[in-house]
Amino acid sequence: xxxxxxxxTRRYFTLLAVLATLSAVGFLVYLKQLSFGLGxxxxxxxxxxxFYIAQFTYLVGVAASAVMVVLPYYLHDYKAFGRVTIxxxxxxxxxxxxxxxxxIVDLGRPDRLFNVLKYPTPNSVxxxxxxxxxxxxxxxxxxxxxxxxxxxxxxPPPKWLKPLILLxxxxxxxxxxxxxxxxxxxxxxxxxxxxxxxxxxxxxxFAAGPALLILLALLVRRYTKxxxxxxxxxxxxxxxxYAILVNVFFFFCEVFTVFYSRIPEHMDHxxxxxxxxxxxxxxxxxxxxxxxxMCIAALLMVSPKIRQNETTLALTCGLIIITxxxxxxxxxxxxxxxxxxLHQVNEYVPTVPEIIxxxxxxxxxxxxxxxxxxxxxxxxEEIRA
Amino acid sequence: MGINRRDFLKLAGLLGLGGKAAFELVLPGEVExxxxxxxxxxxxxxxxxxxxxxxxxxxxxxxxxxxSLHNVPNYLEPPDPKLALSEDLKNRxxxxxxxxxxxEHAFVGFEQDHQWDKLKGMNFLLLCNHCxxxxxxxxxxxxxxxxxxxxxxMMDMHRCIGCRFCMAGCPYAARSFNWRDPRPYIAKxxxxxxxxxxxxxxxxxxxxxxxxxxxQPACVEASGGALIFGNLNEENSPVRAALRAHYTIRRxxxxxxxxxxxxxx
Numbered sequence: 001x002x003x004x005x006x007x008x009t010r011r012y013f014t015l016l017a018v019l020a021t022l023s024a025v026g027f028l029v030y031l032k033q034l035s036f037g038l039g040x041x042x043x044x045x046x047x048x049x050x051f052y053i054a055q056f057t058y059l060v061g062v063a064a065s066a067v068m069v070v071l072p073y074y075l076h077d078y079k080a081f082g083r084v085t086i087x088x089x090x091x092x093x094x095x096x097x098x099x100x101x102x103x104i105v106d107l108g109r110p111d112r113l114f115n116v117l118k119y120p121t122p123n124s125v126x127x128x129x130x131x132x133x134x135x136x137x138x139x140x141x142x143x144x145x146x147x148x149x150x151x152x153x154x155x156p157p158p159k160w161l162k163p164l165i166l167l168x169x170x171x172x173x174x175x176x177x178x179x180x181x182x183x184x185x186x187x188x189x190x191x192x193x194x195x196x197x198x199x200x201x202x203x204x205x206f207a208a209g210p211a212l213l214i215l216l217a218l219l220v221r222r223y224t225k226x227x228x229x230x231x232x233x234x235x236x237x238x239x240x241x242y243a244i245l246v247n248v249f250f251f252f253c254e255v256f257t258v259f260y261s262r263i264p265e266h267m268d269h270x271x272x273x274x275x276x277x278x279x280x281x282x283x284x285x286x287x288x289x290x291x292x293x294m295c296i297a298a299l300l301m302v303s304p305k306i307r308q309n310e311t312t313l314a315l316t317c318g319l320i321i322i323t324x325x326x327x328x329x330x331x332x333x334x335x336x337x338x339x340x341x342l343h344q345v346n347e348y349v350p351t352v353p354e355i356i357x358x359x360x361x362x363x364x365x366x367x368x369x370x371x372x373x374x375x376x377x378x379x380x381e382e383i384r385a
Numbered sequence: 386m387g388i389n390r391r392d393f394l395k396l397a398g399l400l401g402l403g404g405k406a407a408f409e410l411v412l413p414g415e416v417e418x419x420x421x422x423x424x425x426x427x428x429x430x431x432x433x434x435x436x437x438x439x440x441x442x443x444x445x446x447x448x449x450x451x452x453s454l455h456n457v458p459n460y461l462e463p464p465d466p467k468l469a470l471s472e473d474l475k476n477r478x479x480x481x482x483x484x485x486x487x488x489e490h491a492f493v494g495f496e497q498d499h500q501w502d503k504l505k506g507m508n509f510l511l512l513c514n515h516c517x518x519x520x521x522x523x524x525x526x527x528x529x530x531x532x533x534x535x536x537x538x539m540m541d542m543h544r545c546i547g548c549r550f551c552m553a554g555c556p557y558a559a560r561s562f563n564w565r566d567p568r569p570y571i572a573k574x575x576x577x578x579x580x581x582x583x584x585x586x587x588x589x590x591x592x593x594x595x596x597x598x599x600x601q602p603a604c605v606e607a608s609g610g611a612l613i614f615g616n617l618n619e620e621n622s623p624v625r626a627a628l629r630a631h632y633t634i635r636r637x638x639x640x641x642x643x644x645x646x647x648x649x650x
Contacts, residue, residue, distance in 0.1 A: 108547015188556025
């Protein structure tokens with residue numbers, strides 16, 4: 001099947017070339033980071049995780065959301081999703097790969113990466129995160145690939161695959177739960193010390209991931225001969241609607257607990273993010289845009305008219321992707337570290353090299369995604385021909 | 386049901402729950418506590434800071450003694466003026482094993498409306514608390530940071546992968562990271578102690594290298610009596626005497642980390 005990746009239109013190869021170039025530029029800047037150290041980023045003694053870990057956290061959600069197409073198809077026998085499961089699974093493969101790359105570029109000593117395997121430490125959540133991420137990558141790659149191959153040969157998928165597919169269903173929420181536990185169990189970080197962290201992660205993931213899948217499906221329909229289907233897109237839209245509503249609800253649950261209890265160590269992070277603290281608050285406009293935009297998007301999605309029109313649906317999905325991204329990709333990590341445990345406000349702003357490396361990883365992920373989607377779509381076109 | 390912790394642990398071992406490591410996950414710190422209990426006669430290092438004797442001058446002497454001994458880089462005042470950094474970078478890269486900060490920062494959450502005036506803006510000497518239940522040890526994925534039986538929270542700089550999870554875990558901001566090569570910023574390298582490379586975390590190790598030779602930590606020695614160091618398990622140790630005689634406070638005791646640096650105010 002992989003041979004399908006090597007034939008294609010000029011547009012396909014141009015896209016690959018652009019992504020490969022961005023990825024190479026990111027790699028060159030990463031070499032600079034390797035020789036100088038993480039000092040080329042904006043991270044500090046106080047904000048010891050930044051943009052890289054934030055991207056990782058957001059993309060874990062995108063990856064986990066594949067379950068939203070796999071589950072209805074395999075567990076509820078919702079046949080229509082047969083056409084999009086492969087798109088969901090391959091999106092998960094690309095997203096998890098990006099997650100792993102973001103972890104690697106964030107390490108101070110990547111040459112010692114395998115110490116995590118040499119000295120396995122089950123009391124560290126990071127150890128479990130490594131296990132669930134790699135496991136999920138493997139599951140989606142294997143399940144996606146063999147189902148697609150069977151489809152191509154017009155035979156039922158091999159029997160041994162079924163348990164792996166079923167395993168991948170609980171595995172998906174586990175990757176985002178474990179990632180939430182990275183933050184949720186730390187004493188002295190009031191913003192993260194909340195039991196609703198994992199549910200919030202999952203709700204935003206199940207909104208953002210399927211929203212991205214809708215956009216990708218619309219792109220696939222536009223640029224290839226394969227149509228993922230109107231019904232499929234509409235079902236995904238309903239999933240996005242419920243998830244974004246729950247996500248907004250969870251946010252206000254958090255706000256209630258924090259502000260009704262009035263415990264300063266929990267409130268001050270919200271003050272910093274939404275109001276500014278000690279005269280500092282560069283994230284304030286971003287955070288307001290995020291929460292107001294998210295509420296508007298949720299309301300828009302509730303309206304059947306807007307959801308059923310694919311143009312307004314695409315725009316609303318775009319808004320959901322952007323607002324959930326700001327919430328997790330900018331606010332969550334910075335907001336947890338600022339103010340610091342000594343109640344000082346030392347802000348974090350990513351630097352240019354940091355942003356280029358980040359873009360490089362995203363480009364690598366989309367390169368993988370493009371190739372995998374090309375293979376999948378070629379097979380789908382072949383069958384229909 | 387009459388089952389104590391010891392039996393519980395034994396039973397768990399028989400059931401093959403995976404030994405100590407698996408336990409730590411279920412009962413973080415419990416195993417350590419159980420071990421510490423059986424060693425009540427062993428050594429448990431602790432430090433008492435007598436704030437009545439700690440002037441800014443004394444604090445500066447302690448910091449200087451520690452940082453010069455352990456090759457801690459100075460980003461605030463680099464040895465070579467050509468290496469001077471912007472305010473922003475000074476702040477971001479700073480490495481502190483022991484440092485001082487005002488009461489309001491050191492004891493967040495202890496504010497009172499009519500504060501004892503003396504405490505306002507008072508400079509406290511801060512360092513790693515060598516907690517009984519250290520969150521940094523709990524989160525480290527490679528055991529690069531670990532707790533010794535005598536309570537010192539250690540740092541293996543050759544094993545650290547630089548994930549900085551321990552920095553997120555520490556509620557006292559006691560850990561620093563080498564965001565760049567620190568060596569140019571060390572005024573005079575002490576050949577008897579290693580320097581660090583980029584990409585690893587470092588912190589106060591309670592002068593374990595000096596303790597091994599029967600000496601006191603460098604800060605204690607330089608403090609002229611303001612810092613009292615000793616074995617908490619020993620009835621007649623100077624720390625126990627100080628804790629018996631005075632009311633002391635600790636940083637964020639409500640987090641359950643059980644810090645082992647006490648302050649007489």
